[in-house]
Structures are given as C-alpha cells and as structure tokens.
Amino acid sequence: MEVSPSISICIPTYNGAEYLQEALESIQTQTFKDFEVLVSDDDSKDDTLKVVEKFKQESNFPVRVFHHKPDGIGANWNHAMRQARGKYIKFLFQDDILLPTCLEEMYTVLENNPKVGLVASKREFIISKHNDDKTKQWLATYGDLQKHISDAPGDLILTKKLFKRKDFFKKPKNKIGEPSVMMFRKSVLNKTGYYDERLKQILDFEFCCRILKNYCIHIIAEPLVKFRLHDNQATVKNLKSKIDDHQIYPKLLYKDYFWLLNYKYQKEFFLRYDPLGVFLKKVSRKLRKIFNQ
Numbered sequence: 001m002e003v004s005p006s007i008s009i010c011i012p013t014y015n016g017a018e019y020l021q022e023a024l025e026s027i028q029t030q031t032f033k034d035f036e037v038l039v040s041d042d043d044s045k046d047d048t049l050k051v052v053e054k055f056k057q058e059s060n061f062p063v064r065v066f067h068h069k070p071d072g073i074g075a076n077w078n079h080a081m082r083q084a085r086g087k088y089i090k091f092l093f094q095d096d097i098l099l100p101t102c103l104e105e106m107y108t109v110l111e112n113n114p115k116v117g118l119v120a121s122k123r124e125f126i127i128s129k130h131n132d133d134k135t136k137q138w139l140a141t142y143g144d145l146q147k148h149i150s151d152a153p154g155d156l157i158l159t160k161k162l163f164k165r166k167d168f169f170k171k172p173k174n175k176i177g178e179p180s181v182m183m184f185r186k187s188v189l190n191k192t193g194y195y196d197e198r199l200k201q202i203l204d205f206e207f208c209c210r211i212l213k214n215y216c217i218h219i220i221a222e223p224l225v226k227f228r229l230h231d232n233q234a235t236v237k238n239l240k241s242k243i244d245d246h247q248i249y250p251k252l253l254y255k256d257y258f259w260l261l262n263y264k265y266q267k268e269f270f271l272r273y274d275p276l277g278v279f280l281k282k283v284s285r286k287l288r289k290i291f292n293q
Contacts, residue, residue: 005062007035007103007183008086012076014042016094017051019128019228024055026097026226032104035090036062040080042070048094074197077179081186081194089186091179095228097126098180102224106183109218116157117215118184118208120177121224122146128230135229142172146219149175156219160212163260173249174205176217181225182208188215202245206252213260 009027013020027037037059039052049065056063068079081089088110092098102121109119122144127135148167150156162168162175176182192210195203211217253261254269261269270277 004085004087005034005036006086006107007032007088007090008081008084008186009035009037009090009092009103010077010080010084011037011039011092011094012042012073012080013039013044013048013052013094014070014076015044015046015048017044017047019095019230020048020051021055022097023092023094024051026099027092028059029100030098030103031101032107033061035103036064036084036086038080038083039063039065040068040076040083041065042068042076072197072200074195074199074203077203078194078197081189084186087186088183090183093178093180095128095230096178096180097226097228099124099224099226103183105220105224109220110183110185113216113218115216116218117188117211118176118182119218119220120182121220122222123177123181123225123227124223126226126228128228138229142174145172145175145177153221155221158212158217158219160260162212163209163257164262166262166264168262169250169253169265173202173246174208176205176208176219178227179204180227184211199245202249206249209257213257 011023016023027035041049041052052063052065056065064083066079066083068076070076077091080091088107090103090106106119106121110116125139125143146156148170149158149162149165158175168175188211191214192207195207197203199206208217250269251273253265254273258266258269271281272278
C-alpha cells in the first residue's frame with residue numbers, strides 16, 4: 001500500500017521556463033524530505049514541460065505532472081490541489097524560490113498547533129525587473145504585509161479578530177501573503193472550499209479570509225521564501241488588462257463577513273449594498289435637501 005506524503009508541493013505552470021529551473025532546484029535543497037511534487041500545466045507553449053521532465057528524471061521523490069485545459073489561474077491552482085495526496089498543501093509558483101528550511105519550519109508549526117489552519121512566512125524579494133520608483137513604492141507598501149498589524153518581535157498569530165480592526169480594509173488588503181509563502185492543512189478545504197475561480201487578482205487572500213473564519217493563521221517572523229518581481233507575473237498582466245477584483249472586494253466582505261467586521265465598515269457596507277440601507281441613504285439625502293432649503 002502506497003504511503004501518502006506529509007506535504008504536497010503544488011506548482012501551477014504556464015510558460016514558466018525562464019525561472020522554473022530555479023524554483024525546482026529550491027525543492028531539492030529542502031531539509032524536510034517527506035513530500036511529493038505536483039505540476040499542473042496550463043498548456044505551456046515554451047520549454048516548461050521539458051524543464052519539468054528533466055527535473056522528474058533527476059529526482060528521488062515523487063513528481064507527478066498533470067495537464068490542465070486553461071480556464072484561469074484559479075482553475076489551475078484548484079486542479080493541482082485536487083491531485084494532492086499529502087496532509088499539507090504547499091504552493092510554489094514557477095518564478096519563486098523556497099529557502100532550505102521552509103518545509104521543515106512550516107510543517108513543525110502545523111504539526112504542533114492543531115488550531116492553526118494555515119502557516120505563512122515573511123518573504124525576501126528577487127527583483128527581476130527594472131528597479132524603478134514604482135518598484136520601490138510597491139516594496140514600501142507591500143514588502144512587509146504585517147507591519148501595520150504588529151511591530152512586536154517574533155511570530156504572529158492571526159485570528160478572526162483581524163476582521164474587527166479599523167485598518168482591515170486599508171492597504172495592504174492582503175495581510176497574509178502570496179500562495180508561495182503559505183502551507184495549509186488539506187482538511188481545511190472541507191470547510192473553506194477551494195479558490196474562487198471567478199476572481200483573478202484577490203483570490204489568494206479571499207481564500208485566506210475564509211480560512212481565518214474557522215482557524216488561526218500563523219505568520220513565521222523570518223523569510224522562508226523568495227518572491228520574484230518581474231514584468232510577466234500575473235499581477236502586472238492583470239493591471240495592464242485592467243482586471244481589478246479589488247472593486248468587488250467590499251461586496252464580498254459585506255456578503256460573507258458582515259458580522260465579523262468593525263462597526264465602521266458594517267455601516268458603510270450596509271448603506272452601500274443592503275436594499276434597506278440604500279433606501280435609507282436616499283431618504284436621508286432627500287431630507288437634508290429639504291431642511292437645507
């Protein structure tokens with residue numbers, strides 16, 4: 001009988017040959033060895049699958065490759081997860097890098113803390129693009145996603161109380177990190193479901209919000225992943241294509257998290273999205289006009 005691995009490393013790929021080799025090599029350097037690698041490829045047209053096949057032949061751990069009909073990034077992420085046999089799921093994007101102790105440290109947190117559904121870490125950056133003022137501005141805003149939550153030293157434990165913070169809706173809206181910095185229990189999918197395939201840009205932290213409703217999230221204070229900034233990454237392409245899920249994010253919060261939010265946001269979203277709230281807002285405006293005449 002085949003024994004399931006502790007961790008499934010899921011790598012969704014699409015035309016990623018330029019940086020993929022570095023990502024795969026970072027798997028080979030891991031101090032923790034009980035894992036499988038799953039590659040879900042979205043019909044790449046470059047040498048992605050050649051790089052993967054070479055990696056598979058040279059590896060002494062299970063590497064499974066799946067072909068996926070392109071239907072958005074969320075669909076490919078979910079396809080990878082559905083193949084996972086591990087107790088824990090660890091994403092690695094084709095352009096990012098795991099530092100050697102990443103799997104070991106994240107595995108230890110999840111094994112020792114049953115109330116933690118997801119563990120993430122800080123990240124270092126590889127800047128494979130022109131380091132202009134926009135890049136510096138991005139790093140100033142998004143370089144440390146938790147700096148405005150807590151400046152205390154050591155690891156950070158997030159609970160659903162995070163939704164009550166007055167600054168919850170302010171930048172950076174993503175308080176956790178990108179999928180490459182996360183590892184989570186496969187069992188949380190039974191409660192939270194998979195990534196929302198309707199979303200293109202905020203699907204990672206929308207997924208984390210659903211986890212946070214039911215579990216704690218543990219942020220390791222040290223960087224365990226190198227996150228690459230380059231001109232071909234999905235976020236840059238989405239901005240160029242004017243895809244902006246952030247515009248529908250408030251409505252998602254109203255629909256699924258209303259009673260967890262701070263009163264300020266409850267009031268704002270009630271007046272914006274609830275039929276009764278919209279009606280009362282209109283009435284209030286009319287009354288103000290009458291009394292100001």
